[in-house]
Amino acid sequence: MSPQCALTALISLLFATVTAKAMISQWPEDDGAALLVFKEKLDGGGTTLPSWNQSTHFCTWQGVICGRRHPERVTTINLTTADLMGQISPSIGNLSFLRNIFLDDNSLDGEILSSIGRLCCLRFLVLKFNSLDGKIPFELFNCSELTIINLYRNRFVGNVLHWFDSLLVCKNNLTGVIPTLLANAHPSRSWCCTITT
Ligand SMILES: *[C@@H]1O[C@H](CO)[C@@H](O)[C@H](O)[C@H]1NC(C)=O
Ligand SMILES: *[C@@H]1O[C@H](CO)[C@@H](O)[C@H](O)[C@H]1NC(C)=O
Ligand SMILES: *[C@@H]1O[C@H](CO)[C@@H](O)[C@H](O)[C@H]1NC(C)=O
Numbered sequence: 001m002s003p004q005c006a007l008t009a010l011i012s013l014l015f016a017t018v019t020a021k022a023m024i025s026q027w028p029e030d031d032g033a034a035l036l037v038f039k040e041k042l043d044g045g046g047t048t049l050p051s052w053n054q055s056t057h058f059c060t061w062q063g064v065i066c067g068r069r070h071p072e073r074v075t076t077i078n079l080t081t082a083d084l085m086g087q088i089s090p091s092i093g094n095l096s097f098l099r100n101i102f103l104d105d106n107s108l109d110g111e112i113l114s115s116i117g118r119l120c121c122l123r124f125l126v127l128k129f130n131s132l133d134g135k136i137p138f139e140l141f142n143c144s145e146l147t148i149i150n151l152y153r154n155r156f157v158g159n160v161l162h163w164f165d166s167l168l169v170c171k172n173n174l175t176g177v178i179p180t181l182l183a184n185a186h187p188s189r190s191w192c193c194t195i196t197t
């Protein structure tokens, strides 16, 4: 974990402790509450989403993985091909230890909201094969650990989109405007971005 990442995580932990008040779940200030808010914007989900209920700890919910060092913090959401409809809730930005988001192969629509920029530990953002639209938020650049972005086959629009012209940019093969921006922001890392119109 980078120092910045660790610091942000610490701050969010302190913040969560301070603001622990009546919330919707039995896990007051933590990731379980954020997951339940995240679920509110979703439909479908086969047997996956119904398992997201308070009869079991949120770390056991299908598609949810918690950390080894931080057992109460969600590090991965894997809802690949889960028959999901609906939108990605801004509450995802409250899962401050989240490293991997796999929501590919669903029918999600709506936009990627700027709250995703609060995910300091995010490394994988895989949203390919959905119907997401709107602009790709600038705040994504705040995710300084982000190395894999796969937004293939969605409906993104707007000025940001033409920055993402390059279809495939992998492993130091930096071309196109977005990879240049990313590379300038984080020169020591290689990137893999798959984005298309
Ligand atoms: C809650 O989740 C458990 C498994 O995690 C499942 O067996 C149960 O049916 C779920 N409850 C509801 C109301 O969906
Ligand atoms: C996500 O979950 C599916 C189904 O459980 C699994 O097949 C897939 O390998 C997982 N993806 C990742 C990247 O772990
Ligand atoms: C994120 O968490 C804070 C409290 O820690 C809460 O006030 C806020 O409503 C949450 N945001 C979302 C989108 O769930």
Ligand SMILES: *[C@@H]1O[C@H](CO)[C@@H](O)[C@H](O)[C@H]1NC(C)=O
Residues within 6 Å of the ligand: 114, 115, 116, 117, 118, 139, 142
């Ligand atoms: C992203 O970082 C900038 C400064 O680097 C900050 O002003 C902004 O609030 C951050 N946005 C989010 C969504 O965290």
Ligand SMILES: *[C@@H]1O[C@H](CO)[C@@H](O)[C@H](O)[C@H]1NC(C)=O
Residues within 6 Å of the ligand: 170, 171, 172, 173
């Ligand atoms: C970089 O791209 C070129 C073609 O543009 C390709 O020949 C080369 O194998 C790529 N290198 C890597 C490391 O992917």
